[in-house]
Amino acid sequence: MTQKPASRIVHLNGWPGTGKLTVGRLLARRLGARLIDNHTLLNPAEALFARSNPLHASLREQIRRAVFDHAVHADPAESFVFTDALADDEQDRAMFSWYLDLAVARGAHLVAVLLDCAPEENARRLISPGRSDALKLTDTAKLQQLRATYKLLRGLAEHTVEIDTTNLSPEQTAARILADIGV
DSSP: OOOOOOOEEEEEEEOTTSSHHHHHHHHHHHHTOEEEOHHHHHHHHHHHSOTTSHHHHHHHHHHHHHHHHHHTTSOTTOOEEEEEOOBSSHHHHHHHHHHHHHHHHHTOEEEEEEEEOOHHHHHHHHTOTTTGGGTOOOOHHHHHHHHHHOOBOOOOSSEEEEEEOTTOOHHHHHHHHHHHTTO
16 A cells, blocks of 8 residues: 655745746646745735835734644645745744744645755846736846845755756756655
8 A cells, every 4th residue: 555645845945036936836736735835925915015014014924824824724645835035034034933833733844945046047037027917026136135135044944955046947946856855
């Protein structure tokens, strides 16, 4: 009798425009997982408030809390792929702890994947068609500022994968992740 693999939580972290959503879709399809893109959690606040408005952060946190509270109760065999853009600072490390807690509560295997690419390639991808319609960052100056000011959060999960996507297609990136997690 073949036993179904344990539930997985794959957390894709990277700068805006590194291919998280595209890779996330491929992974979710291959793993039979549910995809929760960071814009699923962010866009309601983006639609209602400027980022400088305290209600923006408040709504984002309430939405995130509701999603995580409900994900704990999803079918135990259900796997999830999350996308995010977390920096290595106190606030984002605390946010990553939500993924750690969710994995423990679900008895799931957490894989933290860091996607990065060369700054020039990142800027090129950032202005891809469709990004602005999805309320995604398209301002290359803002991306440059983020990259100069912050470092990406890495290595907080027991199983961490780091991939430079500069010269990889989304399919190649997904295949590397799947190979690393044994699928």
